[in-house]
Amino acid sequence: MEPGKDNANPTILNPDDLPRRRRSTPSTQTKRGIFDVLAPAYPSLADPLSSPEALSDFSSDEDELDATAREExxxxxxxxxxxxxxxxxxxxxxxxxxxxxxxxxxxxxxxxxxxxxxxxxxxxxxxxxxxxxxxxxxxxxxxxxxxxxxxxxxxxxxxxxxxxxxxxxxxxxxxxxxxxxxxxxxxxxxxxxxxxxxxxx
CATH class of the missing domain: 3.30.300.130 (Fe-S cluster assembly (FSCA))
Structure with a gap:
């Protein structure tokens, strides 16, 4: 036994036996810029305020930000x-x-x-x-x-x-x-x- 070591001959596990996360397939979702989280995507001023598309895009972006903000x-x-x-x-x-x-x-x-x-x-x-x-x-x-x-x-x-x-x-x-x-x-x-x-x- 080597001097100074409590356990000079420890049991070493095979690296293949260690738990690993299976790699998931890459996401098809478009990547956001690094500052996009800081500035939420508001509807453009050029878009009419009454446009349902603009409002639905805005609310879905907000929901997406909430989901990514709290990663499990x-x-x-x-x-x-x-x-x-x-x-x-x-x-x-x-x-x-x-x-x-x-x-x-x-x-x-x-x-x-x-x-x-x-x-x-x-x-x-x-x-x-x-x-x-x-x-x-x-x-x-x-x-x-x-x-x-x-x-x-x-x-x-x-x-x-x-x-x-x-x-x-x-x-x-x-x-x-x-x-x-x-x-x-x-x-x-x-x-x-x-x-x-x-x-x-």
Whole structure:
């Protein structure tokens, strides 16, 4: 066993066995310009106001903007965001080591009709129960999701029950905003998390 590593011989999953989204056929819809969302397509001043075509075009454009403004995010998309994070001990990704799994990701819809806040819950499985970097891995996953997901999502990262001897302490730290903020003031920890996230697109 290599000195300094909690698990010098981790199990590595075959890349073909990792969950992937099937590629959909390209959309036939015309692409909008990058500023079109900022300036909605109002009927032209040259068009008569009573023209039903102009009014129907305007309302359909508004509906289309509403639909695209709130893009749905599913478990596969969350998995794609975090599976490419590099493990802090090995030059391998969390997906290839089985640290993050699609079945351990859950998107919880808003708790009331008035709320727009959804939750993303991710359970992490360390490569060994004695892993000393469990909290760092959880922190890397949390930072990646907080930065990548829209603000309407709350991120909850936890260590899967029964997979780590330090799960309770790690979960307390990952669930406490003040502890996470304090941890991200540590330069060594920031460098480690930045290295983990450097493999993400």
């Amino acid at each position: 995010i599913d478990e596969q998309e969350v998995y794609d965001l975090i599976s490419s994070i590099t493990d802090p001990e090995h030059p391998l990704t969390l997906g290839s080591l089985g640290v993050v799994n699609l079945e351990d990701i859950q998107i919880i819809p808003p708790s009331s009709p008035r709320s727009r806040i959804s939750s993303v819950q991710v359970l992490i499985t360390p490569t060994t129960s004695a892993c000393s970097l469990t909290t760092v891995i959880g922190l890397g996953v949390k930072v990646r999701l907080v930065n990548a997901l829209p603000p309407r999502f709350r991120v909850d990262v936890r260590i899967k029950e029964g997979t780590s001897s330090s799960a309770d302490e790690a979960n307390k730290q990952l669930g406490d905003k003040e502890r996470v903020a304090a941890a991200m003031e540590n330069k060594n920890l920031i460098n480690m998390v930045n290295h983990m996230l450097s493999s993400c697109e």
